[in-house]
Amino acid sequence: MVKQLTWIDMEVGNIVKEAGSASFRRTGDWRTERPIIDKEKCNKCGLCWLYCPDVAIRPLENGYYEPDLYYCKGCGICAKACPREAITISEEEEK
Amino acid sequence: MSKRVALEASFAVAEAARMADVDVTAAYPITPQTHIPERLAEMVADGELDAAYIPVESEHSAMSACLGAAAVGARTFTATAGQGLELMHEVVYVASSMRYPIVMAVCNRALSAPLSVWGDHSDAMAVRDTGWIQVFCQNNQEAFDLTLWAFRVGEDPKVLFPVMVHLDGFTLSHVTEPVILPEQSEVDRFLPKFQYLFALNPDKPMTHGAFGPPEIYSEAKIAQEVAFRKSKEIILQGWNEFGNIFGRHYFPVEQYRTAGAKTLLLTMGSSTETAKIVIDERRDKGEAIGLISLRLWRPFPFEEFRQIVKGAETLIVLDRCISSGMGGPVFSEVRSALYNEVPKPKVVNIIGGLGGRDISENDFEYVIDRSREIAKQGSEKMLETVGVRGKMIGIRG
Amino acid sequence: MEGKTIKFGKNLVTTRESLAPGHNFCAGCGEALALRLALKALGENVIIANATGCIEICTSPLPIPLGAFLGCIPFLKTLLPKSQE
Numbered sequence: 377m378v379k380q381l382t383w384i385d386m387e388v389g390n391i392v393k394e395a396g397s398a399s400f401r402r403t404g405d406w407r408t409e410r411p412i413i414d415k416e417k418c419n420k421c422g423l424c425w426l427y428c429p430d431v432a433i434r435p436l437e438n439g440y441y442e443p444d445l446y447y448c449k450g451c452g453i454c455a456k457a458c459p460r461e462a463i464t465i466s467e468e469e470e471k
Numbered sequence: 472m473s474k475r476v477a478l479e480a481s482f483a484v485a486e487a488a489r490m491a492d493v494d495v496t497a498a499y500p501i502t503p504q505t506h507i508p509e510r511l512a513e514m515v516a517d518g519e520l521d522a523a524y525i526p527v528e529s530e531h532s533a534m535s536a537c538l539g540a541a542a543v544g545a546r547t548f549t550a551t552a553g554q555g556l557e558l559m560h561e562v563v564y565v566a567s568s569m570r571y572p573i574v575m576a577v578c579n580r581a582l583s584a585p586l587s588v589w590g591d592h593s594d595a596m597a598v599r600d601t602g603w604i605q606v607f608c609q610n611n612q613e614a615f616d617l618t619l620w621a622f623r624v625g626e627d628p629k630v631l632f633p634v635m636v637h638l639d640g641f642t643l644s645h646v647t648e649p650v651i652l653p654e655q656s657e658v659d660r661f662l663p664k665f666q667y668l669f670a671l672n673p674d675k676p677m678t679h680g681a682f683g684p685p686e687i688y689s690e691a692k693i694a695q696e697v698a699f700r701k702s703k704e705i706i707l708q709g710w711n712e713f714g715n716i717f718g719r720h721y722f723p724v725e726q727y728r729t730a731g732a733k734t735l736l737l738t739m740g741s742s743t744e745t746a747k748i749v750i751d752e753r754r755d756k757g758e759a760i761g762l763i764s765l766r767l768w769r770p771f772p773f774e775e776f777r778q779i780v781k782g783a784e785t786l787i788v789l790d791r792c793i794s795s796g797m798g799g800p801v802f803s804e805v806r807s808a809l810y811n812e813v814p815k816p817k818v819v820n821i822i823g824g825l826g827g828r829d830i831s832e833n834d835f836e837y838v839i840d841r842s843r844e845i846a847k848q849g850s851e852k853m854l855e856t857v858g859v860r861g862k863m864i865g866i867r868g
Numbered sequence: 869m870e871g872k873t874i875k876f877g878k879n880l881v882t883t884r885e886s887l888a889p890g891h892n893f894c895a896g897c898g899e900a901l902a903l904r905l906a907l908k909a910l911g912e913n914v915i916i917a918n919a920t921g922c923i924e925i926c927t928s929p930l931p932i933p934l935g936a937f938l939g940c941i942p943f944l945k946t947l948l949p950k951s952q953e
Contacts (some may be wrong), residue, residue, distance in 0.1 A: 381690060381692040383690040383697070386630055386691050387930050389569045389679065390568075390680070390691050391681075392681050394677070395676035395677060395888075396888035397888075398888045399888045400890065401890035402890070423876075426881060426905075429888060429898070430893075431904065431905075449894075451897075452896065453896050453901075463938075543915070672915075673913050678928045680928075681929065682930035683929075751941060
C-alpha cells in the first residue's frame with residue numbers, strides 16, 4: 377500500500393527530486409511467463425541484455441546474463457532475440 | 472542618479488527587462504506588443520543585453536521555450552497580446568502549475584472577430600484563471616516599475632509563480648511619456664540574482680512536470696492554490712521594498728480621492744487616468760465621488776477591496792470586456808466579492824471601450840450619471856454600455 | 869565513455885543505464901527499448917524535453933514519486949530541442 381500523500385506533501389511544482397526512484401517498484405509481478413536461460417547454449421553475445429526494454433537482464437561477472445525477476449515483465453523479447461535459442465519462456469505456474 | 476527620459480511604454484518594458492538582466496527572452500511579434508521584442512532583439516544584437524533571444528514560430532512555442540529556459544534556472548521574459556495570448560493559452564497554465572517565474576508583458580488587445588488590433592481587456596480576462604500573478608498598469612512609469620517588480624516577486628522562493636504585467640494596447644504600449652529610469656545599482660539592490668533551487672541539471676537529476684492521475688491531481692492543485700494565495704504577502708512586501716528604494720508606492724487597490732466617497736468608480740488600466748479628470752471636476756464641485764482601480768487582479772485582493780468600498784453606496788464597474796451571456800467579468804467578480812458583506816454598495820456594471828474605442832471624459836460623465844439612475848431603480852435590467860451607438864431596447868440584463 | 873562497455877560488432881554499448889527499471893511501460897514496449905538505447909547513446913550530459921505521451925506517463929506518475937530518468941524534463945508540450953542555456 378502506497379502512502380496517501382496530502383496536499384501539504386506536494387513538492388513545489390510537483391517536482392520529483394529523486395532520480396531513478398522508479399527502481400523500488402516491483403514490476404516482476406506483472407509477469408505471467410518467465411525467461412529461463414540455458415547456459416549450455418549461451419555464447420555470451422549479450423543481445424538479450426541489449427533488447428530488454430525493462431532493464432531486467434543483468435550482465436554477470438563471468439560474462440553470462442541472468443534475468444532479474446524483480447523487474448522482468450515476461451515479454452519474451454529476449455527469447456526472440458537470442459540467436460542460439462538459449463532462452464525459453466515458460467508459464468509461471470510450471471516453475 | 473536616476474534620469475527622466477521620454478519613453479514609449481513598450482520600450483520602458485524592454486528597458487526594465489534589460490535592467491533586470493534577463494537571461495532568455497523568447498517572443499513572437501504581434502501588434503500591439505511588437506515594439507517590446509523588437510527593442511529586446513536590438514539590445515541583444517547590440518550587446519547591451521547579454522541574453523539569448525530565441526526567435527520562435529508562434530506564441531505557443533514562445534511560451535514553451537520560456538518554460539524550458541525557466542526550468543534550467545534562467546531569468547525569462549516574454550511578451551504577447553490578444554490572439555497571441557490565446558494561442559499560448561495552454562502553455563500559460565503549464566507555466567504556473569510548474570511554478571516557473573516567467574515574466575510576461577501583455578499589451579491588451581481585443582479578440583477576433585471582427586479582427587481588431589486595438590485595446591480592450593478580452594485577452595486578459597480569458598487568462599484570469601491560469602494561476603499567474605496579474606497586475607494592471609495605468610501609465611508608462613508603472614509599466615516599467617511593475618515589470619521590474621514582477622521579477623522580484625515571481626522569483627521569490629516563497630512565491631515561484633509567473634507574473635503577467637497588463638498594459639493597454641496602443642493607449643499605453645505606443646504612447647510616449649516621461650519615465651524615470653533608476654540607476655543600475657538601485658535595480659540590483661532591489662532585484663537579486665535569480666537562484667532557482669530546482670533547476671534542471673545533469674549533475675543533480677530530477678523530474679519536472681510529472682503526470683498526475685486522479686489520485687493526486689486534486690492535492691497538487693490545492694497545494695498550488697494555497698501557495699498562490701499566500702503569495703500576496705510577498706507581493707505586498709515587494710511593493711513595499713520597491714517604494715523604499717525607488718520612492719513610488721503601489722497598492723493592490725489604488726485609490727483616488729476616495730475619502731468619504733458615496734459613489735465609487737472602478738476602472739482598470741489606462742482609462743483610470745482619464746477618469747481622474749472627471750473625478751477631479753466633480754469632487755471640486757463638492758460631489759462625494761471617488762475612483763478606485765484594481766492594480767492586483769490575481770490573486771484577487773479581497774481584504775483591501777472590501778475595506779475600501781465598505782462605506783460607499785454605489786460602486787460603478789467599467790468593464791472593457793464582455794463575458795458573453797453574463798456581463799462584465801470584473802463586475803461579476805467584484806460583486807461576488809461583496810455579496811456576503813454588510814453593509815455593501817450597490818454594484819452597477821457598464822461595458823465600454825471595446826476594441827480600442829476611446830472612453831472620453833464625456834463618456835465617464837455619462838457612466839456616472841447613468842449608473843446613479845440604475846442604482847436608484849434597483850437591480851439592473853439591461854445590458855448597459857457606454858459609447859455604443861444605438862439604443863439598448865429589449866436587451867435584458 | 870564512462871563505465872563498462874559490451875561489444876556488439878563494431879559498436880561498444882555502455883552498461884550504464886539512464887532509464888531505471890521499474891517504469892510503467894507495458895511488457896515488451898518498443899518505445900521503452902528505443903528510449904533506453906537512445907539514452908545510452910546520448911551519454912550523461914543531457915536534459916530531456918519531452919512532449920506528452922507514453923514516455924511521460926510511464927516514467928513519472930505522481931502518487932509514487934517515480935523518477936525513472938536520470939535527468940529529465942518530461943513535460944513540455946512542444947517540439948523543443950532547446951532547454952539548456
